[in-house]
Amino acid sequence: MQLSQIIELVNGSVVIDGSCINAIEITSVCSADLLSNVLRYGKKGALLVTCLNQPQVIRSAEISDIPAVLLALGAIPEKDMISLARDKNIILLTTRLPMYTTCGVLYTAGLRSCVED
Amino acid sequence: MPGTDSHEGNFYLMGGDFSNAGSVSSELKSTLIKFGIEQSIVRRAAIAAFEAEMNIIIHAVAGTLHYQITDESVMITVTDMGPGIANIPLAMQAGYSTAPDWVREMGWGAGMGLPNISKQSDIFNIDSVVGEGTTLEIIFDLKKKEM
Numbered sequence: 001m002q003l004s005q006i007i008e009l010v011n012g013s014v015v016i017d018g019s020c021i022n023a024i025e026i027t028s029v030c031s032a033d034l035l036s037n038v039l040r041y042g043k044k045g046a047l048l049v050t051c052l053n054q055p056q057v058i059r060s061a062e063i064s065d066i067p068a069v070l071l072a073l074g075a076i077p078e079k080d081m082i083s084l085a086r087d088k089n090i091i092l093l094t095t096r097l098p099m100y101t102t103c104g105v106l107y108t109a110g111l112r113s114c115v116e117d
Numbered sequence: 118m119p120g121t122d123s124h125e126g127n128f129y130l131m132g133g134d135f136s137n138a139g140s141v142s143s144e145l146k147s148t149l150i151k152f153g154i155e156q157s158i159v160r161r162a163a164i165a166a167f168e169a170e171m172n173i174i175i176h177a178v179a180g181t182l183h184y185q186i187t188d189e190s191v192m193i194t195v196t197d198m199g200p201g202i203a204n205i206p207l208a209m210q211a212g213y214s215t216a217p218d219w220v221r222e223m224g225w226g227a228g229m230g231l232p233n234i235s236k237q238s239d240i241f242n243i244d245s246v247v248g249e250g251t252t253l254e255i256i257f258d259l260k261k262k263e264m
Contacts, residue, residue, distance in 0.1 A: 036229035059139025
């Protein structure tokens with residue numbers, strides 16, 4: 001699914017666009033507030049949905065080849081998180097929707113978990 | 118570049134340095150890519166290195182991450198000056214953690230670090246002395262077929 005479609009579905013805002021937002025195709029979703037879970041289960045090309053708003057989220061995405069992070073429940077990214085996302089070319093988005101609803105909307109639209117059932 | 122000589126390097130880590138957490142693993146990842154290491158191994162090595170890096174930042178005073186790339190393998194050795202681990206089998210159990218609550222609030226300290234390092238690697242050795250520190254040896258076999 002195109003990232004631009006995801007932004008529309010969750011009524012999201014773009015914090016860092018990584019200069020390639022329209023070229024990004026998201027293949028699955030990793031929803032986690034534990035960064036070891038992101039490292040263990042995250043998949044290349046996944047969207048990370050989290051409420052954690054600090055820079056190690058961006059590091060975890062970078063290490064796991066995750067191109068985009070969506071902060072749920074209106075989480076406001078820390079300044080260091082924004083600057084690291086910019087440096088590492090990771091797309092950073094926010095939505096006011098809670099995690100559960102965010103994932104529900106994306107699931108309904110056809111995206112599945114990066115962890116196989 | 119691959120298939121030539123062995124290449125090695127060293128990174129220094131400071132305990133409590135959360136603002137730079139992950140930077141060493143990021144640099145290691147770039148180095149492995151530069152040396153033509155296969156993408157899936159780069160990813161596994163970077164993940165293992167990041168977990169090890171976080172362990173030092175959370176638990177130790179300081180430490181080093183040494184890497185060696187040869188035709189046969191990528192070997193990462195992580196040595197810290199930390200509290201040491203009294204019961205290694207217990208520390209290897211998923212969910213066992215001694216991290217403080219504020220670290221958990223950052224998304225770490227769920228007791229998955231060491232099990233995750235072990236899972237990502239082809240060979241994993243751990244040695245620890247209480248009151249002195251811990252050494253991890255994390256090896257990726259470049260000749261092995263993908264799991």
